[in-house]
Amino acid sequence: MGEEVGEYQGAYKITKGLLDKYGPERVVDTPITEAGFAGIGVGSAYHGLRPVIEFMTFNFSMQAIDHIINSAAKSNYMSAGQINVPIVFRGPNGPAAGVGAQHSQCYAAWYGSVPGLKVLVPYSSEDARGLLKAAIRDPDPVVFLENELLYGESFPVSAEALDSSFCLPIGKAKIEREGKDITITAFSKMVGYALKAAEILEKEGISAEVINLRSIRPLDRATINASVRKTNRLLTVEEGFPQHGVGAEICASVVEDSFGYLDAPVERIAGADVPTPYAANLERMAFPQIEDIVRAAKRACHRSVPMAATAS
Amino acid sequence: MALAHRSSGLLKPLSTASSSSFLHRRPYSTDDTTTITVETSVPFTGHNCETPSRSVDTNPKELMTFFTDMALMRRMEIAADSLYKSKLIRGFCHLYDGQEAVSIGMEAAITKKDCIITAYRDHCLFLGRGGTLLESFAELMGRTAGCSNGKGGSMHFYKKEACFFGGHGIVGAQVPLGCGLAFAQKYRKEGHVTFTMYGDGAANQGQLFEALNMAALWDLPAILVCENNHYGMGTAEWRAAKSPAYYKRGDYVPGLKVDGMDAFAVKQACKFAKEHVLKNGPIILEMDTYRYHGHSMSDPGSTYRTRDEISGVRQERDPIERIRKLILAHDLATEKELKDIEKQARKEVDEAIAKAKESPMPDEPELFTNVYRKGFGVESFGADRKELRTTLP
Numbered sequence: 001m002g003e004e005v006g007e008y009q010g011a012y013k014i015t016k017g018l019l020d021k022y023g024p025e026r027v028v029d030t031p032i033t034e035a036g037f038a039g040i041g042v043g044s045a046y047h048g049l050r051p052v053i054e055f056m057t058f059n060f061s062m063q064a065i066d067h068i069i070n071s072a073a074k075s076n077y078m079s080a081g082q083i084n085v086p087i088v089f090r091g092p093n094g095p096a097a098g099v100g101a102q103h104s105q106c107y108a109a110w111y112g113s114v115p116g117l118k119v120l121v122p123y124s125s126e127d128a129r130g131l132l133k134a135a136i137r138d139p140d141p142v143v144f145l146e147n148e149l150l151y152g153e154s155f156p157v158s159a160e161a162l163d164s165s166f167c168l169p170i171g172k173a174k175i176e177r178e179g180k181d182i183t184i185t186a187f188s189k190m191v192g193y194a195l196k197a198a199e200i201l202e203k204e205g206i207s208a209e210v211i212n213l214r215s216i217r218p219l220d221r222a223t224i225n226a227s228v229r230k231t232n233r234l235l236t237v238e239e240g241f242p243q244h245g246v247g248a249e250i251c252a253s254v255v256e257d258s259f260g261y262l263d264a265p266v267e268r269i270a271g272a273d274v275p276t277p278y279a280a281n282l283e284r285m286a287f288p289q290i291e292d293i294v295r296a297a298k299r300a301c302h303r304s305v306p307m308a309a310t311a312s
Numbered sequence: 313m314a315l316a317h318r319s320s321g322l323l324k325p326l327s328t329a330s331s332s333s334f335l336h337r338r339p340y341s342t343d344d345t346t347t348i349t350v351e352t353s354v355p356f357t358g359h360n361c362e363t364p365s366r367s368v369d370t371n372p373k374e375l376m377t378f379f380t381d382m383a384l385m386r387r388m389e390i391a392a393d394s395l396y397k398s399k400l401i402r403g404f405c406h407l408y409d410g411q412e413a414v415s416i417g418m419e420a421a422i423t424k425k426d427c428i429i430t431a432y433r434d435h436c437l438f439l440g441r442g443g444t445l446l447e448s449f450a451e452l453m454g455r456t457a458g459c460s461n462g463k464g465g466s467m468h469f470y471k472k473e474a475c476f477f478g479g480h481g482i483v484g485a486q487v488p489l490g491c492g493l494a495f496a497q498k499y500r501k502e503g504h505v506t507f508t509m510y511g512d513g514a515a516n517q518g519q520l521f522e523a524l525n526m527a528a529l530w531d532l533p534a535i536l537v538c539e540n541n542h543y544g545m546g547t548a549e550w551r552a553a554k555s556p557a558y559y560k561r562g563d564y565v566p567g568l569k570v571d572g573m574d575a576f577a578v579k580q581a582c583k584f585a586k587e588h589v590l591k592n593g594p595i596i597l598e599m600d601t602y603r604y605h606g607h608s609m610s611d612p613g614s615t616y617r618t619r620d621e622i623s624g625v626r627q628e629r630d631p632i633e634r635i636r637k638l639i640l641a642h643d644l645a646t647e648k649e650l651k652d653i654e655k656q657a658r659k660e661v662d663e664a665i666a667k668a669k670e671s672p673m674p675d676e677p678e679l680f681t682n683v684y685r686k687g688f689g690v691e692s693f694g695a696d697r698k699e700l701r702t703t704l705p
Contacts, residue, residue, distance in 0.1 A: 025499065028530075031522070036522025036525070039522075040523060040526060042488075043489035043491060043495065044496040046477050046496075049495075076684065078460060078478075079460050079464060079468065080461035080682055084685035115683050140684045169688075171688050218690040
């Protein structure tokens with residue numbers, strides 16, 4: 001259910017063909033009324049349906065956030081288990097390209113902080129398929145944060161992933177690339193950037209382990225900590241605003257559980273602490289680039305890069 | 313975790329006094345279903361809608377049930393007032409006394425497969441759906457025997473098996489949720505309907521109009537019931553709504569204005585509405601009702617309305633008094649028998665409170681239960697995660 005999911009075939013073509021295949025009872029075009037249709041979705045989940053609610057982007061989810069949090073996330077708890085809410089809220093999250101301040105925010109940290117929600121962040125095609133199926137089958141509310149630019153990227157896909165029942169476990173991160181000198185955590189589009197950064201670092205003698213989080217809540221602290229205990233260094237990467245971000249939580253978690261293993265302070269790469277500008281050069285500065293990841297990784301490894309003189 | 317027995321305490325016939333009996337007086341009966349026809353207090357007013365007849369069929373059994381059930385609801389709310397003042401109930405407590413006819417009349421017109429959803433003034437609606445006094449008082453006092461195991465509180469009563477979906481604290485949120493329940497009912501071709509209840513305060517919420525638009529577009533079996541008690545917290549309806557004719561606010565959606573203090577008017581309107589929505593999509597019912605208490609226990613309820621107004625309504629329009637007069641007029645029971653029913657209600661309430669007080673507060677591990685339906689062995693933390701760290705069940 002969502003805006004343009006049916007006859008328009010999906011604003012980003014994700015639901016293309018579904019109306020013809022499943023009919024208008026199951027693929028429902030809504031008016032531009034997020035609070036209304038998110039609430040209707042949650043209500044139908046109360047009564048046993050398994051709705052998938054699309055937000056054209058998660059920026060618009062703020063219109064409906066009361067239903068996601070107060071009507072969906074907390075219901076099983078407040079009703080002592082009587083009312084579970086098997087709903088999925090999905091759509092593109094984070095920046096696209098040149099869409100400006102109101103259309104570029106990443107909501108991983110906001111939704112990731114709410115008990116009662118599960119928050120998933122696919123990177124590859126296998127992630128998207130396996131995590132979405134797991135999300136729909138899950139009896140709890142899931143916020144599924146996709147990425148508009150990743151929609152256009154191709155990934156190799158295993159035969160296993162093509163199976164119609166392919167599911168990935170919720171709450172488990174994936175080690176995309178093994179390494180021994182530094183752990184880099186990332187999610188969504190930043191996984192690709194981290195992998196490219198890892199190739200560059202390899203040539204400079206730094207072996208980076210790249211973790212694709214896949215799940216913001218539950219956060220796979222076990223995998224992250226095990227990796228840091230091996231590499232002794234941590235760099236977190238995200239596109240969202242830096243204050244109270246996903247990286248802040250990962251840093252705190254590692255400091256709490258694996259302090260003795262850290263050989264360097266935890267480094268964070270995140271979106272700039274500004275609303276997103278439109279001009280292409282400024283937008284580029286507003287989000288992490290591969291060179292930012294490389295630089296921060298080197299800092300954690302050698303600590304020989306002098307601290308940049310801070311701008312006024 | 314579920315309680316083993318959920319007996320409705322609502323229908324408990326009194327044993328008739330056999331000692332003094334006049335041959336011409338009919339003994340109080342709980343089974344008599346001979347039809348009696350009553351007239352509603354006022355005619356219905358329609359908006360884009362035919363109005364149902366003022367003549368409502370009932371019978372002695374129903375009349376006595378109405379009286380008994382409303383007496384119990386009234387007693388429960390008054391007792392909750394005392395418990396709150398004794399600090400046994402904490403936080404928010406929104407009482408329904410005065411509005412009982414809406415719950416009672418509605419239940420008489422529908423089944424337990426029709427859904428009801430409301431906001432936070434939910435104690436009596438819970439009872440109407442078959443909830444027990446014990447579950448209610450225990451929940452209010454935060455004990456495990458409560459309907460939400462003590463984890464919800466006054467605003468979060470639910471009874472899923474009776475299609476009662478709460479119990480919501482955010483004003484207006486329950487309206488799209490109720491339209492969602494109706495969506496599911498239509499999707500499954502159930503032939504049941506949803507009554508989604510809100511107040512005159514919530515009637516101005518944007519999400520209500522969003523949901524109503526979709527309900528009308530998709531012909532959902534949703535009945536929007538505005539319990540207009542004329543005050544949104546401390547703000548009188550004429551100060552909050554440019555048009556306080558809430559039954560007309562649906563514009564293209566038909567509406568009916570109903571005397572919410574008259575259980576038979578409510579019953580007739582709900583019956584009419586149920587038939588209507590199954591064929592024609594949503595309808596709005598505006599119940600003209602009144603709450604004797606303030607908005608909540610923190611509100612004395614007399615700074616924005618006069619004591620004369622409150623006592624005036626109590627004298628002229630009290631829903632229980634209306635039924636009492638009907639029962640006496642039809643000679644279905646004596647005044648003493650009715651007083652005995654009220655005494656019995658008081659006794660049941662007192663017993664339920666005593667039993668609820670015996671129920672313990674939830675065990676500490678309950679802090680972490682029901683966060684998810686499927687916990688995956690996920691970690692969770694207390695305030696000091698070095699001290700309290702657990703795996704979700």
